[in-house]
Amino acid sequence: MRPLLRNVAALAALTLLAGTVLAWFAQVTEDEVASNRLEAELRILRELVGVEVGAGVGAPWRVRQRRADGALRDADLVLCERGLVVLRGAGDGYGGGFRLAVALNLDGAIKGVRVLEHAETPGFGDILNTPSEWLDSFTRGDVHAVTGATITSEAVMAAVSRAVNRTRLDEMCP
Amino acid sequence: MNQFTEAAVARNPAAVQLLGLCPLLAVSNTVANALGLAIASTVVLTGSAVLISAIRKLIPEDVRLPCFVLVIATFTTLVNLAMEAYAFDLYQRIALFVQIIVTNCMILARIEQVASKEGLGRTLLDALGTSAGFAAAILILGAAREILTLGFPLAALPPGAFLVAGLLLAGVNAVAARQRRAQDPTVQDGPGRGRAGKTGP
Incomplete structure (x- = not known):
């Protein structure tokens, strides 16, 4: 030859050969990986609101909601009797999309912000991983972009204010 | 000295050849992380070396490097997926450094020098020895940093990794120099006399 x-x-x-083996193994681990990711997300939400939240679709505690077209999306958690709601937000950072949750007291004050998933550069994106002094600064209402992570922090700040601005608390918790 | 101990001790990838230092420094902040990376590296190195040794006669000389990297990348991705599925907490802490095992020159070096030329037995011994040497280095560094952190918080941070690793390397060099003097009193320590940082046989 x-x-x-x-x-x-x-x-x-x-x-x-490599492609076949990888495709097979990705399929084998797919369910386990998805449930690990969801479990990690539930842990963060639990810590944020102090109540048990569940996976799946349906009741107000549920973190997924079915849209009219049948697709799943992140659901806001309406916990009026606890005095708070958890808003879901998303945006595009420097390295890719991110999803976050904003806990809001019924008086409109931010109780906490958690980033559930992001693809920012390790190191620079560490401000999005809890515990994070920077995410805590949202609760004090005095947030500034972080040097070295300008695009990341401005995108998160924009996503948080989008989530807060679209929300009518008096309608969610009359 | 047989293949295993030669690869693990005399040619220790981290302490003697100074290979694989990026994960070594980054992931050695605790023993648990160090162990996770040591296991991942062992699986990738041993799996790739054995597979390449088995098919070495089918790999054309001209495209051997792409073939090696393809095999290493496949094993790295498999380990990464397995870790994400079955050891998620560890995955969240060290995933980045598992993914860059693919660029670890320690692995490519063993495959180019041994697996692509030798039979299965010698390849397996060499891969396991190299892995054991790397695991020993990263675990000792991890343990030292975790203990030092109790009284010296800097040890857990990136600068601490360089300081502790530097001191450990100095210790290894001192022991090696003492052994050489004990074997042959006329040997003077000079540049390039098998000290750390000198690669090759």
Whole structure:
């Protein structure tokens, strides 16, 4: 066989083998990975609101909601009897999309902000991982963009104010 | 000295060849993280080395490096997926450094120098020895940093990694120099006499 053909054939065969093995293993671990991610998210929400929240669709405690078109989306948690609601927000940071939760007291004050998922550069994006002095600064109402993570922090600040601004507390908790 | 101890001790990847230092310094802040990375590196190195040794006659000389990297990347991704599925807490702490095992020159070096030339037995011994040497280095560094942190908080931070690793390397060099003098009193310590940082046989 000519060398070029031989090289191409060897690389193609090995790539096919690697792709097959990876596709198979990704399928094997898919469910476990998804439930791990959800569990981690529930843990953060539990810590934020102090009550047990559940996965799935339906009741007000549930963190997923089915939209009219059948797709799942993050649900706001309406916990009026506890004196708070948890708003869900999303946005695009420096490294990709992120999702967050904002706990709001019924008087409109921010009780806490948690980032549930993000793809920011490790190190620079650490301000989004709890415990985070920067995320805590939202509760004091005095938030500034972080040097070195300007795009990340401004995107999170915008997402939080979008979530808060779209919310009518008097309608959620009459 | 057989293949295993030679790879683990005399040619220790971290202490003698100074390879794989990025994960070594970054993940050695606790023993648990260090153990996680040591296991991940062992699986990737041993799996890739054995597979490449088994198919070494089918890999054309010209494209051997892409083939090696492809195999290493596949094993790295498998370990990463397995960790995300079955050890999620650990995954959240060290995932980044598991992913960059693929660029670890310690692994590519063992595959280029041994797995692509030798049979399965010698390859397996060499891979396990190299992994054991790396695991020992990262675990000792992890334990030292975790203990030192109790009285010296800097040890857990990135600068602490360089300080502690530097002191450990100095210790290894001092012991090695003493052994050489004990074996042959006429040997003078000079540059390039098998000290840390000098690679090769």
